[in-house]
Amino acid sequence: MTEAYVALEGGHVIEGRGRAPGTARGELVFTTAYSGYEESLTDPSYEEQVLTFSYPLIGNYGVREERFEDDRVHPRAVLAKELTEDVADWLASEGVPAVDHLDTREVVTDIRDGGAMKCGIAVGDDVTEEDALAELEQCEAMSDHTEIGAQVSVDEAEVHGADNDGETVALIDCGAKGSIISSLLERNASVHVLPYDASVEAVEAVDPDLLFISNGPGDPVNFEQAISLVEAFVEDTPVAGICLGQQIVAEALGGTTEKMTFGHRGVNQPVLDLESGQVVMTTQNHGYTVAEPGEHLEITQINVNDDTPEGIDGIEYDVITRQYHPEANPGPEDTLDFFDDVLAMAETRSQQAVPADD
Template sequence: MYKAYVAVEGGHVIEGRGRVPGTTPGELVFTTAYTGYEESLTDPSYEEQILTFSYPLIGNYGVRESRFESDRVHPSGVIARELTDEIVEWLSDEGVPAVDQLDTRDLVIDIREEGAMQCGIAVGEDVTEEDALEQLDACKEMSEHTDIGSKVSIEQHVTHNESGSGPTVGFIDCGAKGSIIDSLVERDATVEMFPHDATAADISAVDPDLLFVSNGPGDPENFETAESLVEQFLGEMPIAGICLGQQVVANALGGDTTKMDFGHRGVNQPVRDLRTDRVVMTTQNHGYAVSDPGEILSVTQLNVNDGTSEGLDSAEYDIITRQYHPEANPGPNDSLDFFDEVLEMVTEDKSPVIAD
């Protein structure tokens, strides 16, 4: 075992048990999910964050690659009450500093009261509190990570399910979970996946039926190229988005987004549909939200706990977005029908609406 220190915004330092050595800065956030640690740790939306698990035991059912949402662990550091040896071995292979044997209840309460905080971790045989404080000093605000898209997006165009008989989806990868791709492919869609900074010409070259903006980490205002794609293809084809994708679509169409105090991260967030009054439980992982949908989009779903926007639609322009993760993994499958709704927007006899 190693020494371990966690320095949080304001200069407070917490001592724990070091499980994986290393030093790192990151935004300190927490998830309330009690299962799905493999999916959470491989979710690109946790890039540049230090993830605290509120559930006390992490790693109790092993590590299976088939559950991964991407090809690597994305949080820059991991904190838990107790980490099993198997998950420590995985995090060690990934080079991700890890700390346990501290009171995560107090830490989560601090985050809820103070908001997501800048943080620094130092783990090792000879580390000191000052090492953790140095990492804290080096920690940047999430909005300052202007290049975060390049850290989580694919580098070149990839096709999934090339022989699919369903619609062709022009998919903008801002840090997509693999389960989103799977959910579209399971419905026999062909997914033409592009980097977050793809051009309109790149997208047009595959002649898609639908533009889809994925989830991803950080401040949506740092995904300006994805915004421009939404602007350019508005009215030419239906548009959909998940999580960061909803925020990008809203910003592109005259809306606004804001940073939340501590965000939504877990698998039990209740969402109410304003049209049907149906409430579903959802999986969420985001620190920003749409504060103003603008004039084109209408709010169709709200978070039951805090009233934030969870769904935006435009019947005129064929747009559907969701702030939560309908594909879940981990979490409930209450909202899987979102993918059916998205693909149903593509019909042969629908005439495109041309934007002014």
């Protein structure tokens, strides 16, 4: 049987069964999602992370490309109690090491106690514990991946739905999930996907009704250009953001962000809307959070489990952001109306800008 070793920060090594060979290192995190493994594994926000599934069986309904959020697998390695043949073969074909038959309860408990941590993985016929420890040794902290945006963003601008006659959206691609783009297209928007480091001039050339900052991996403070775009456009252009996008908007408008101990990753995170009193179930995948929104933003929704900010609106600016993933994929679709809300915000603003025609 193929050897598999997972070396945790601090030097503890866990043994498992190798399902896809290779060596890897990354930030060890867990998701409690019990379905949606194809979407999670292709979510660019997992770049530079090693993903542990706490749900014991992963792969039970196969692997289908139409459920992918991007064209490749993003976690550096995958851990689960039991991986099916389909998923193991897919990960092997993608060159992503995979390990199963380990005690994922132990791994999850370690992460909950110690926080998201560095880890090293070695899987193969001849690998040893030392190979996993050597990977751990080279593992960088997530915040040190200062150029992570370049690993997940488009290189050149792309236009989707050019013939749509709805709002024009400039989507800053910090690692956008495909279903954010499709959720906008379904609502008749035309979507200009711009690189994570797009210039002010590149956004001006689109003349957007809405500046939309996507989800993405890593520490929001490393997305300096996206932060300055929000600063540059917020007075004149409505701004929306999802996950990393919420964090970038807060950083731009005088707020602060911080790293959480182990974050929120799953498909049943309860979120309370402070105005309506309604609770919705949400999909989440983040390790950073807004610490202080700053004087221009107000918190409108919070996580029921730990009170962290989940929804933020502008006070004097047209801004709506969410920490969770309203596009779902995977997960519940309770929050799709976010896309209606941000496009309505953009439409109202663009109508105000056009003088009445009488």
